[in-house]
């Protein structure tokens with residue numbers, strides 16, 4: 277079994293900071309989401325499962341925002357109420373999260389955005405970090421060729437941030453309100469301060485040892501050696517200043533001039549390699565969205581440099597050959613087929629996907645029903661396939677971390693799914709002193725040593741090796757599901773590293789296969805398989821002893837884990853938007 281190289285991230289996820297028989301194939305659409313989890317399904321969830329399966333979710337007629345932080349949600353709803361569209365609200369929310377949710381909301385990181393406008397336009401925006409020009413393939417190996425922790429710690433772990441350029445691009449193409457107006461709430465909260473809630477206090481406390489090593493972070497987040505107390509007011513005037521430059525000058529306020537100089541100076545003084553030239557060269561890219569059909573619904577998701585959409589499509593396509601509903605939710609057969617589809621899709625993902633600007637990516641294969649059928653045919657209905665027998669691209673041989681996802685829908689029917697991250701909780705741990713923002717440690721998403729596990733235990737190969745200007749492969753999966761009329765009926769996505777993809781699939785499937793409403797669909801326990809390590813993770817207290825025993829009998833090792841993703845989700849039922857911020861996180865969904 278492959279072990280996870282470093283404990284930090286799993287620990288973060290575990291702390292919640294951020295984490296048989298064949299049935300006849302069917303392609304028939306399942307009933308629309310409408311009801312809480314059914315009684316016979318609920319009976320398969322242990323009584324001490326950590327969350328209510330009937331959480332109170334938000335309902336609204338016009339628009340909805342679901343994020344990991346109440347103050348971020350409020351900013352988005354205010355923009356919608358003032359007549360902004362979903363993209364305006366997403367831009368304002370993303371900047372607000374950089375202030376009030378600093379573990380993952382960011383301007384020093386990157387992300388992905390999927391858009392569906394009411395007029396039928398779809399778009400996918402890649403604002404993933406890029407490796408600096410001075411990056412080299414083996415930059416994180418020591419002289420003996422072993423991996424170090426420099427891809428996750430400190431100045432050297434950062435890629436060139438993409439968030440500011442991404443939000444600018446999204447606004448330039450789809451926005452309707454003035455740019456500066458959308459930054460105003462974030463600037464105000466950074467300048468005047470906001471009230472620290474229990475989640476922020478706890479997560480800063482949790483990360484204190486790590487972050488205190490870096491002077492900019494120590495001064496900002498631990499003045500007097502302590503994280504800000506719950507209920508106190510937290511101000512970040514340096515960030516307000518940086519945001520004001522961005523409000524006034526657009527991306528030039530970040531990628532050029534004072535902020536770029538400050539970043540370069542801090543990097544040079546501390547062994548980092550990002551230069552002003554790197555910042556100036558940063559580009560956000562519009563990509564062709566991944567589109568596929570599951571149970572009669574058109575699904576729009578993110579292509580490389582995220583693996584999210586293609587891996588989601590392959591999992592869905594493999595599983596479309598089973599009638600999951602008649603297998604029964606969380607029966608041994610259901611979890612077995614889920615795990616085997618995940619295992620095969622992740623084997624391909626880990627080996628074949630990468631930044632398509634650098635490495636040819638077999639996109640058509642990931643979207644080919646015939647290829648999915650070949651993979652499906654290798655699944656033994658009665659037992660687990662060892663991951664060692666699942667070869668990428670061929671199927672079976674013969675014989676916390678911290679990211680934040682949010683969704684926005686508006687009264688016209690525009691929809692945005694946006695996932696953004698610094699990678700680890702608080703990224704590299706480094707706050708750019710004087711500029712008030714944290715830098716990412718996204719370089720760890722590359723295969724720093726192909727064939728060796730990264731922070732998430734992902735064993736990725738040559739395709740995703742480090743090269744200057746390349747974007748590390750992501751698992752972020754912002755996704756929009758359309759109904760038969762082509763109108764958005766679901767906005768999905770998650771945080772949680774590789775578990776993002778499997779969390780998103782399970783939320784989609786809970787709604788589309790099992791007819792669950794947004795409450796049960798998101799709150800229900802989940803599982804995760806990523807090829808290697810060769811285990812099937814389940815969320816602690818999420819699976820009954822009987823089920824574990826049955827899975828053990830099929831050949832699964834089943835360690836428990838803190839969480840499988842944090843999936844803020846919006847679902848439309850009829851003309852009503854319903855939204856739930858995943859109870860695994862501390863957010864809020866609100867509409868009007």
Ligand code: DON
Nearest residue numbers: 676677678679750751772773
């Ligand atoms: O892009 C990725 O796949 C990772 N950097 C995401 C990290 C993450 O979700 C951490 N959070 N919970």
